[in-house]
Amino acid sequence: MKSWNRPDVPTLPGRGPIPQLFDDSRGHKVASPGTDGRAGIYVCGITPYDATHIGHASTYVAFDGFQRLWLDAGLDVDYVQNVTDVDDPLLERAAATGVDWSALAASQVDLFRADMTALRVLPPRDYVAVTDAITPIADAVGRLVDEGYGYFVETPDARVPGARDIYFDSTAAAERTSWHLGLESRLDTLSMDAFFAERGGDPDRAGKRHRLDPLLWRTAREGEPSWPSIVGEGRPGWHIECSVIALQHLGPHFGLQGGGSDLVFPHHEFSAAHATALTGEPFADAYAHAGMVAYEGEKMSKSLGNLVLVSRLRAAGVDPSAVRLVILGHHYRADWEWTDAELADAIDRLESWRSAAAVPSASGDQVEELELLDELRRVLSDDLDTPAALAAVDAWVSRASASGGLVAKAVDALLGVQL
Ligand code: 5CA
Numbered sequence: 156m157k158s159w160n161r162p163d164v165p166t167l168p169g170r171g172p173i174p175q176l177f178d179d180s181r182g183h184k185v186a187s188p189g190t191d192g193r194a195g196i197y198v199c200g201i202t203p204y205d206a207t208h209i210g211h212a213s214t215y216v217a218f219d220g221f222q223r224l225w226l227d228a229g230l231d232v233d234y235v236q237n238v239t240d241v242d243d244p245l246l247e248r249a250a251a252t253g254v255d256w257s258a259l260a261a262s263q264v265d266l267f268r269a270d271m272t273a274l275r276v277l278p279p280r281d282y283v284a285v286t287d288a289i290t291p292i293a294d295a296v297g298r299l300v301d302e303g304y305g306y307f308v309e310t311p312d313a314r315v316p317g318a319r320d321i322y323f324d325s326t327a328a329a330e331r332t333s334w335h336l337g338l339e340s341r342l343d344t345l346s347m348d349a350f351f352a353e354r355g356g357d358p359d360r361a362g363k364r365h366r367l368d369p370l371l372w373r374t375a376r377e378g379e380p381s382w383p384s385i386v387g388e389g390r391p392g393w394h395i396e397c398s399v400i401a402l403q404h405l406g407p408h409f410g411l412q413g414g415g416s417d418l419v420f421p422h423h424e425f426s427a428a429h430a431t432a433l434t435g436e437p438f439a440d441a442y443a444h445a446g447m448v449a450y451e452g453e454k455m456s457k458s459l460g461n462l463v464l465v466s467r468l469r470a471a472g473v474d475p476s477a478v479r480l481v482i483l484g485h486h487y488r489a490d491w492e493w494t495d496a497e498l499a500d501a502i503d504r505l506e507s508w509r510s511a512a513a514v515p516s517a518s519g520d521q522v523e524e525l526e527l528l529d530e531l532r533r534v535l536s537d538d539l540d541t542p543a544a545l546a547a548v549d550a551w552v553s554r555a556s557a558s559g560g561l562v563a564k565a566v567d568a569l570l571g572v573q574l
Pocket residue numbers: 199200201202203209210211213214237238239397413414415416417418445446447448449454455456
């Protein structure tokens with residue numbers, strides 16, 4: 156599927172270090188990408204309705220930040236992202252609003268592309284719709300069944316009498332594969348159950364071997380989209396889509412799996428479980444998650460409807476760089492709340508940075524600019540400390556001698572903010 160336009164990334168003098176990032180599977184910081192030196196990254200994409208809210212934007216800006224550090228360290232980046240363009244919540248929204256589900260998805264993906272372009276987020280090399288990956292996903296489900304990791308569950312409302320849904324046998328995978336991410340290790344059984352139910356799972360479904368076994372393949376129902384496949388007519392479950400798209404486009408093992416912290420469990424845990432059951436290898440080397448953005452006291456979410464949309468801010472004339480600065484003002488792992496006051500501060504900050512960067516460099520000034528570049532590289536490579544990076548630029552701006560072609564380039568290349 157078409158990705159979006161790539162913003163220019165200026166080349167800076169020297170090289171930045173390989174960044175450290177907090178790996179949620181190990182519970183501490185690691186150098187990423189690890190020893191294989193290949194910067195392969197998969198970030199879970201949108202389910203295309205109510206796009207693009209600031210929570211989405213914040214997550215994509217975070218992983219954009221890591222990619223900018225990898226590029227600055229001289230690495231090539233292989234970036235893959237999916238679009239969950241067929242799934243229950245999208246179908247429910249389409250039905251509720253009387254819109255064709257695929258038209259809804261297409262229009263929302265267009266909006267998302269325009270928002271990402273405006274925010275200067277680097278595009279994925281491969282931007283993959285689930286509806287374009289049905290056959291490899293179904294083939295993978297078939298293999299999981301053949302190898303004893305998938306099983307059938309009676310489905311009375313199947314369109315074809317006797318057809319059945321397919322579930323992942325997480326107990327078999329835990330016993331017979333090396334899968335153990337431990338992403339769930341900080342969760343007790345009760346909260347796992349609650350998260351599973353809240354995030355698309357069905358712990359009470361009759362006929363499952365374990366309450367937390369996730370759906371691999373949903374057999375066709377009346378009135379739902381479905382595709383013919385080796386495992387019958389139907390559509391993919393949620394986690395297997397990301398496992399298969401990542402495996403297809405990045406290979407069995409790659410550097411970083413990313414997304415918002417609402418994907419830690421069950422989504423990333425089971426995407427890794429499915430992939431490991433398929434390949435016999437660990438999936439991503441590290442797993443990183445962005446904090447949740449709230450608005451008016453609650454997590455910004457489509458289901459609650461408390462959304463601040465990037466496109467609405469743009470239509471109101473807000474400079475996307477100011478939106479980016481609001482986001483960068485928070486550490487990517489922190490949960491935070493969007494406020495108009497922070498947007499006003501970011502607009503002022505952008506103005507002050509632009510004025511300072513517009514002053515032509517006098518001789519000798521490069522020393523200070525190079526010092527700032529070093530400082531930016533130092534703080535950003537420590538788990539993407541963007542608040543410290545903004546403070547460093549503020550300090551530079553406040554110095555009377557500020558002047559800065561190089562600073563403008565560094566802020567563009569490392570923070571994605573155009574001055
Ligand atoms: N399609 C799936 C992933 S395969 C999905 O979660 N889609 S989504 O549209 O709900 O979210 C897209 C991305 O934005 C995910 O990485 C999700 O973790 C992140 N996200 C969603 N809401 C927020 C929020 N309030 N704050 C920060 N990130 C969020």
